[in-house]
Amino acid sequence: MNKVISILIFAAFILTFTGCKKKRNNNVIYDTIGRKIEMNIHKCHSTQFTILRYIDNPSCTSCQLKLGEWKIYHKKLKKKFGDKVNLFFLCETKNIKDARFLFEIYGFDDMAVVDSSINFYDTYKLNPILGKDVVFLLDSTNTILSIGNPNDNLKIDSLFTSLMLGNFSKNK
Template identity: 35%
Template sequence: MRYVTLITLVYIAYSCSSSNKRTQLTQSEALVSDWYGKEIRMVEGLPCRVLGNDTLVGDMFSKPCKILVYVDSIGCTPCRLQLPEWKALLEEMKPVHDRVSVLFVFQPQNIEELDMLFLRYGVRTPYFQDEDEKFKKVNSFPGDMSSQVFLLDKDNRVVLVGRPVGNKKLWKLYREQITSILDLPKGLWPEEKRDTNQ
Protein backbone atom coordinates (compact mmCIF):
# COMPACT_ATOMS: atom_id res chain seq x y z
CA MET A 1 0.00 0.00 0.00
CA ARG A 2 2.86 2.38 0.78
CA TYR A 3 4.29 1.82 -2.68
CA VAL A 4 0.98 2.63 -4.35
CA THR A 5 0.72 5.83 -2.31
CA LEU A 6 4.32 6.77 -3.15
CA ILE A 7 3.80 6.13 -6.86
CA THR A 8 0.58 8.16 -6.79
CA LEU A 9 2.34 11.10 -5.09
CA VAL A 10 5.20 11.00 -7.62
CA TYR A 11 2.69 10.91 -10.48
CA ILE A 12 0.76 13.89 -9.04
CA ALA A 13 3.97 15.87 -8.51
CA TYR A 14 5.09 15.14 -12.07
CA SER A 15 1.69 16.07 -13.48
CA CYS A 16 1.68 19.37 -11.62
CA SER A 17 5.18 20.28 -12.78
CA SER A 18 4.33 19.38 -16.40
CA SER A 19 1.17 21.44 -16.21
CA ASN A 20 3.13 24.37 -14.80
CA LYS A 21 5.67 24.13 -17.66
CA ARG A 22 2.82 24.03 -20.19
CA THR A 23 1.28 27.13 -18.61
CA GLN A 24 4.61 28.96 -18.83
CA LEU A 25 5.02 27.92 -22.45
CA THR A 26 1.47 29.00 -23.23
CA GLN A 27 2.15 32.39 -21.63
CA SER A 28 5.35 32.75 -23.69
CA GLU A 29 3.54 31.76 -26.87
CA ALA A 30 0.78 34.27 -26.08
CA LEU A 31 3.35 37.03 -25.53
CA VAL A 32 5.02 36.33 -28.87
CA SER A 33 1.66 36.06 -30.62
CA ASP A 34 0.42 39.34 -29.11
CA TRP A 35 3.52 41.32 -30.05
CA TYR A 36 4.52 39.85 -33.44
CA GLY A 37 4.05 42.48 -36.17
CA LYS A 38 3.03 45.17 -33.69
CA GLU A 39 4.65 48.58 -34.15
CA ILE A 40 6.73 49.87 -31.25
CA ARG A 41 6.38 53.64 -31.14
CA MET A 42 9.48 55.59 -30.23
CA VAL A 43 9.12 58.51 -27.84
CA GLU A 44 11.06 61.66 -28.61
CA GLY A 45 12.85 63.48 -25.85
CA LEU A 46 13.73 60.53 -23.63
CA PRO A 47 16.90 61.47 -21.72
CA CYS A 48 19.85 59.55 -23.12
CA ARG A 49 23.21 58.76 -21.54
CA VAL A 50 26.49 57.05 -22.43
CA LEU A 51 28.85 55.97 -19.65
CA GLY A 52 27.19 58.30 -17.16
CA ASN A 53 27.09 61.40 -19.37
CA ASP A 54 24.11 63.00 -21.07
CA THR A 55 24.30 62.62 -24.82
CA LEU A 56 22.38 63.21 -28.03
CA VAL A 57 21.49 60.35 -30.33
CA GLY A 58 21.95 60.48 -34.04
CA ASP A 59 20.33 57.97 -36.34
CA MET A 60 19.71 55.18 -33.81
CA PHE A 61 15.96 55.21 -34.40
CA SER A 62 16.21 55.27 -38.20
CA LYS A 63 18.47 52.26 -38.72
CA PRO A 64 16.88 49.41 -40.69
CA CYS A 65 17.08 47.00 -37.76
CA LYS A 66 16.83 47.56 -34.01
CA ILE A 67 17.06 45.48 -30.86
CA LEU A 68 14.99 47.06 -28.10
CA VAL A 69 15.81 46.07 -24.52
CA TYR A 70 13.14 47.34 -22.12
CA VAL A 71 13.69 47.09 -18.34
CA ASP A 72 11.38 48.63 -15.75
CA SER A 73 12.29 49.60 -12.20
CA ILE A 74 10.93 46.51 -10.44
CA GLY A 75 13.46 44.21 -8.82
CA CYS A 76 17.17 43.89 -9.40
CA THR A 77 18.05 45.75 -12.61
CA PRO A 78 21.63 44.39 -12.84
CA CYS A 79 20.33 40.82 -12.38
CA ARG A 80 17.72 41.12 -15.12
CA LEU A 81 19.84 43.17 -17.50
CA GLN A 82 22.85 40.82 -17.59
CA LEU A 83 25.08 43.56 -19.01
CA PRO A 84 28.28 41.44 -19.33
CA GLU A 85 26.37 39.03 -21.58
CA TRP A 86 24.98 41.93 -23.62
CA LYS A 87 28.51 43.26 -24.01
CA ALA A 88 29.53 39.93 -25.58
CA LEU A 89 26.56 40.07 -28.00
CA LEU A 90 27.38 43.70 -28.88
CA GLU A 91 30.92 42.57 -29.67
CA GLU A 92 29.53 39.91 -32.03
CA MET A 93 27.42 42.58 -33.71
CA LYS A 94 30.37 44.76 -34.72
CA PRO A 95 30.12 43.77 -38.41
CA VAL A 96 26.56 45.19 -38.51
CA HIS A 97 26.74 48.01 -35.92
CA ASP A 98 26.26 50.67 -38.60
CA ARG A 99 22.90 49.11 -39.61
CA VAL A 100 21.58 47.74 -36.31
CA SER A 101 20.79 49.83 -33.22
CA VAL A 102 20.61 48.36 -29.75
CA LEU A 103 18.25 50.52 -27.71
CA PHE A 104 18.31 50.08 -23.94
CA VAL A 105 15.28 51.75 -22.35
CA PHE A 106 15.04 51.83 -18.55
CA GLN A 107 12.66 53.05 -15.88
CA PRO A 108 15.47 53.65 -13.43
CA GLN A 109 14.85 54.19 -9.75
CA ASN A 110 18.46 55.28 -9.45
CA ILE A 111 20.18 56.63 -12.58
CA GLU A 112 23.56 56.72 -10.80
CA GLU A 113 23.36 52.96 -10.21
CA LEU A 114 22.63 52.45 -13.89
CA ASP A 115 25.52 54.75 -14.87
CA MET A 116 27.88 52.78 -12.62
CA LEU A 117 26.71 49.51 -14.14
CA PHE A 118 27.49 50.66 -17.69
CA LEU A 119 30.81 52.16 -16.54
CA ARG A 120 31.82 48.99 -14.66
CA TYR A 121 31.39 46.83 -17.75
CA GLY A 122 32.59 49.44 -20.24
CA VAL A 123 29.44 49.24 -22.36
CA ARG A 124 29.47 52.33 -24.58
CA THR A 125 25.97 51.87 -25.96
CA PRO A 126 23.54 54.74 -25.26
CA TYR A 127 20.72 54.05 -22.83
CA PHE A 128 17.45 55.89 -22.44
CA GLN A 129 15.50 56.83 -19.32
CA ASP A 130 11.74 56.30 -19.34
CA GLU A 131 11.29 58.38 -16.18
CA ASP A 132 7.56 59.07 -16.50
CA GLU A 133 6.70 55.73 -18.15
CA LYS A 134 5.88 57.55 -21.41
CA PHE A 135 7.52 54.83 -23.50
CA LYS A 136 5.79 52.09 -21.53
CA LYS A 137 2.38 53.77 -21.81
CA VAL A 138 2.54 54.73 -25.50
CA ASN A 139 3.35 51.10 -26.35
CA SER A 140 0.84 49.62 -23.89
CA PHE A 141 3.40 47.39 -22.22
CA PRO A 142 1.65 45.29 -19.60
CA GLY A 143 2.29 46.17 -15.97
CA ASP A 144 3.82 42.76 -15.25
CA MET A 145 6.33 42.98 -18.09
CA SER A 146 9.44 43.80 -16.09
CA SER A 147 11.93 43.08 -18.84
CA GLN A 148 11.61 42.27 -22.51
CA VAL A 149 13.64 42.29 -25.72
CA PHE A 150 12.24 42.90 -29.19
CA LEU A 151 13.86 42.68 -32.62
CA LEU A 152 12.36 45.42 -34.78
CA ASP A 153 12.45 45.96 -38.54
CA LYS A 154 12.87 49.32 -40.33
CA ASP A 155 9.23 50.21 -39.59
CA ASN A 156 9.69 49.38 -35.88
CA ARG A 157 7.49 46.32 -36.22
CA VAL A 158 8.23 43.39 -33.93
CA VAL A 159 9.94 40.51 -35.73
CA LEU A 160 11.08 38.54 -32.67
CA VAL A 161 10.32 38.64 -28.96
CA GLY A 162 12.58 37.23 -26.27
CA ARG A 163 15.86 37.65 -24.46
CA PRO A 164 18.73 36.32 -26.59
CA VAL A 165 21.15 36.74 -23.67
CA GLY A 166 22.07 33.30 -22.36
CA ASN A 167 19.96 31.59 -25.02
CA LYS A 168 22.14 30.42 -27.93
CA LYS A 169 19.22 29.14 -29.99
CA LEU A 170 17.34 32.43 -29.69
CA TRP A 171 20.50 34.46 -30.42
CA LYS A 172 21.03 32.35 -33.55
CA LEU A 173 17.44 33.15 -34.57
CA TYR A 174 18.10 36.87 -33.96
CA ARG A 175 21.21 36.70 -36.17
CA GLU A 176 19.29 34.88 -38.91
CA GLN A 177 16.52 37.48 -38.84
CA ILE A 178 19.00 40.39 -38.84
CA THR A 179 20.80 38.77 -41.79
CA SER A 180 17.47 38.42 -43.61
CA ILE A 181 16.22 41.94 -42.82
CA LEU A 182 19.50 43.52 -43.93
CA ASP A 183 19.97 41.10 -46.86
CA LEU A 184 23.49 40.26 -45.68
CA PRO A 185 25.83 37.60 -47.03
CA LYS A 186 26.33 34.38 -45.08
CA GLY A 187 29.45 34.00 -42.97
CA LEU A 188 29.27 37.49 -41.49
CA TRP A 189 28.77 36.43 -37.87
CA PRO A 190 31.72 35.06 -35.84
CA GLU A 191 30.10 31.62 -35.33
CA GLU A 192 29.38 31.32 -39.07
CA LYS A 193 32.99 32.20 -39.87
CA ARG A 194 34.20 29.38 -37.60
CA ASP A 195 31.79 26.95 -39.29
CA THR A 196 32.96 27.85 -42.80
CA ASN A 197 36.66 27.58 -41.84
CA GLN A 198 36.32 23.99 -40.60
Protein backbone atom coordinates (compact mmCIF):
# COMPACT_ATOMS: atom_id res chain seq x y z
CA MET A 1 0.00 0.00 0.00
CA ASN A 2 2.82 2.43 0.88
CA LYS A 3 4.46 1.62 -2.43
CA VAL A 4 1.30 2.56 -4.36
CA ILE A 5 0.94 5.84 -2.45
CA SER A 6 4.60 6.65 -3.09
CA ILE A 7 4.19 5.99 -6.81
CA LEU A 8 1.05 8.17 -6.97
CA ILE A 9 2.80 11.04 -5.16
CA PHE A 10 5.79 10.73 -7.48
CA ALA A 11 3.52 10.70 -10.56
CA ALA A 12 1.65 13.78 -9.30
CA PHE A 13 4.96 15.56 -8.72
CA ILE A 14 6.18 14.74 -12.26
CA LEU A 15 2.89 15.86 -13.83
CA THR A 16 2.96 19.10 -11.86
CA PHE A 17 6.56 19.78 -12.83
CA THR A 18 6.04 19.12 -16.54
CA GLY A 19 2.82 21.16 -16.54
CA CYS A 20 4.65 24.13 -15.00
CA LYS A 21 7.45 23.83 -17.54
CA LYS A 22 4.99 23.85 -20.45
CA LYS A 23 3.17 26.85 -18.95
CA ARG A 24 6.49 28.67 -18.50
CA ASN A 25 7.45 27.98 -22.14
CA ASN A 26 4.04 29.22 -23.33
CA ASN A 27 4.48 32.40 -21.25
CA VAL A 28 7.88 33.00 -22.88
CA ILE A 29 6.30 32.64 -26.33
CA TYR A 30 3.42 35.00 -25.46
CA ASP A 31 5.89 37.53 -24.01
CA THR A 32 8.00 37.35 -27.18
CA ILE A 33 5.16 37.89 -29.66
CA GLY A 34 4.84 41.60 -30.35
CA ARG A 35 8.51 42.40 -29.77
CA LYS A 36 10.62 43.96 -32.50
CA ILE A 37 13.83 42.61 -33.99
CA GLU A 38 15.74 45.80 -34.83
CA MET A 39 17.87 44.70 -37.75
CA ASN A 40 17.95 45.43 -41.47
CA ILE A 41 16.72 42.19 -43.00
CA HIS A 42 14.92 43.80 -45.94
CA LYS A 43 18.09 44.47 -47.94
CA CYS A 44 16.98 44.37 -51.57
CA HIS A 45 13.26 45.05 -51.37
CA SER A 46 10.68 45.59 -48.74
CA THR A 47 8.44 42.67 -47.98
CA GLN A 48 5.27 42.40 -45.98
CA PHE A 49 6.57 39.39 -44.02
CA THR A 50 9.87 37.79 -43.18
CA ILE A 51 10.43 34.32 -41.84
CA LEU A 52 13.55 34.64 -39.69
CA ARG A 53 15.35 31.49 -38.61
CA TYR A 54 17.97 31.76 -35.87
CA ILE A 55 20.39 28.86 -35.41
CA ASP A 56 22.85 28.87 -32.51
CA ASN A 57 26.05 26.87 -32.83
CA PRO A 58 24.89 23.83 -34.81
CA SER A 59 26.89 20.73 -33.91
CA CYS A 60 26.60 19.40 -37.46
CA THR A 61 26.17 22.46 -39.64
CA SER A 62 24.78 20.79 -42.77
CA CYS A 63 22.56 18.38 -40.79
CA GLN A 64 21.02 20.99 -38.53
CA LEU A 65 20.52 23.71 -41.13
CA LYS A 66 18.37 21.39 -43.32
CA LEU A 67 18.75 23.85 -46.19
CA GLY A 68 17.29 21.39 -48.71
CA GLU A 69 13.98 21.47 -46.83
CA TRP A 70 14.15 25.26 -46.59
CA LYS A 71 14.83 25.49 -50.34
CA ILE A 72 11.58 23.61 -51.01
CA TYR A 73 9.70 25.76 -48.48
CA HIS A 74 11.12 28.92 -50.08
CA LYS A 75 9.84 27.81 -53.51
CA LYS A 76 6.42 27.15 -51.98
CA LEU A 77 6.41 30.65 -50.46
CA LYS A 78 7.43 32.26 -53.76
CA LYS A 79 4.70 30.38 -55.63
CA LYS A 80 2.01 31.35 -53.10
CA PHE A 81 3.07 34.88 -52.11
CA GLY A 82 5.62 36.09 -54.68
CA ASP A 83 7.98 38.70 -53.27
CA LYS A 84 5.71 39.61 -50.35
CA VAL A 85 7.42 37.07 -48.08
CA ASN A 86 11.15 36.75 -47.50
CA LEU A 87 13.32 34.18 -45.75
CA PHE A 88 16.27 35.24 -43.63
CA PHE A 89 18.76 33.07 -41.75
CA LEU A 90 20.83 34.18 -38.80
CA CYS A 91 23.44 31.55 -37.92
CA GLU A 92 25.77 31.87 -34.95
CA THR A 93 28.57 29.33 -35.38
CA LYS A 94 32.29 28.82 -35.09
CA ASN A 95 32.22 27.08 -38.51
CA ILE A 96 31.68 30.33 -40.39
CA LYS A 97 33.35 29.16 -43.58
CA ASP A 98 31.31 25.92 -43.76
CA ALA A 99 28.02 27.65 -43.00
CA ARG A 100 28.57 30.40 -45.58
CA PHE A 101 29.49 27.76 -48.16
CA LEU A 102 26.27 25.83 -47.45
CA PHE A 103 24.12 28.95 -47.70
CA GLU A 104 25.81 29.77 -51.01
CA ILE A 105 25.26 26.27 -52.44
CA TYR A 106 21.54 26.44 -51.67
CA GLY A 107 21.19 29.99 -53.00
CA PHE A 108 20.58 31.60 -49.62
CA ASP A 109 23.84 33.56 -49.42
CA ASP A 110 22.05 36.92 -49.79
CA MET A 111 19.46 35.85 -47.18
CA ALA A 112 21.87 34.77 -44.45
CA VAL A 113 24.14 36.29 -41.85
CA VAL A 114 26.76 33.97 -40.40
CA ASP A 115 28.83 35.10 -37.44
CA SER A 116 30.53 33.64 -34.40
CA SER A 117 29.36 36.29 -31.93
CA ILE A 118 25.84 37.43 -32.73
CA ASN A 119 24.52 37.14 -29.15
CA PHE A 120 20.99 37.16 -30.58
CA TYR A 121 19.09 36.67 -27.34
CA ASP A 122 21.11 39.30 -25.47
CA THR A 123 20.98 41.82 -28.32
CA TYR A 124 17.21 41.61 -28.75
CA LYS A 125 16.42 40.91 -25.08
CA LEU A 126 14.73 37.61 -25.86
CA ASN A 127 14.51 34.61 -23.56
CA PRO A 128 16.99 31.81 -24.41
CA ILE A 129 14.29 29.27 -23.47
CA LEU A 130 13.12 29.73 -27.07
CA GLY A 131 15.97 27.41 -28.08
CA LYS A 132 19.00 27.13 -30.31
CA ASP A 133 16.94 26.76 -33.50
CA VAL A 134 13.92 29.04 -33.58
CA VAL A 135 11.81 30.47 -36.40
CA PHE A 136 9.93 33.76 -36.19
CA LEU A 137 7.28 35.22 -38.48
CA LEU A 138 7.88 38.97 -38.68
CA ASP A 139 5.77 41.68 -40.25
CA SER A 140 7.16 44.53 -42.36
CA THR A 141 8.25 46.43 -39.23
CA ASN A 142 10.09 43.33 -37.90
CA THR A 143 7.52 42.78 -35.16
CA ILE A 144 7.24 39.13 -34.13
CA LEU A 145 3.81 37.77 -35.09
CA SER A 146 4.38 34.09 -34.38
CA ILE A 147 7.02 31.55 -33.40
CA GLY A 148 7.51 28.01 -34.65
CA ASN A 149 9.10 26.02 -37.44
CA PRO A 150 6.75 25.68 -40.44
CA ASN A 151 8.99 22.96 -41.91
CA ASP A 152 8.64 20.74 -38.85
CA ASN A 153 5.00 21.36 -38.00
CA LEU A 154 2.06 21.60 -40.41
CA LYS A 155 -0.01 23.49 -37.84
CA ILE A 156 2.69 26.18 -37.62
CA ASP A 157 2.86 26.34 -41.42
CA SER A 158 -0.93 26.74 -41.52
CA LEU A 159 -0.77 29.46 -38.84
CA PHE A 160 1.95 31.37 -40.71
CA THR A 161 -0.03 31.09 -43.96
CA SER A 162 -3.24 32.25 -42.27
CA LEU A 163 -1.51 35.25 -40.74
CA MET A 164 0.05 36.20 -44.07
CA LEU A 165 -3.16 35.69 -46.07
CA GLY A 166 -5.17 37.66 -43.52
CA ASN A 167 -2.87 40.63 -43.89
CA PHE A 168 -2.72 40.38 -47.68
CA SER A 169 -6.49 40.48 -48.03
CA LYS A 170 -6.59 43.69 -45.96
CA ASN A 171 -4.15 45.37 -48.34
CA LYS A 172 -5.95 44.48 -51.57
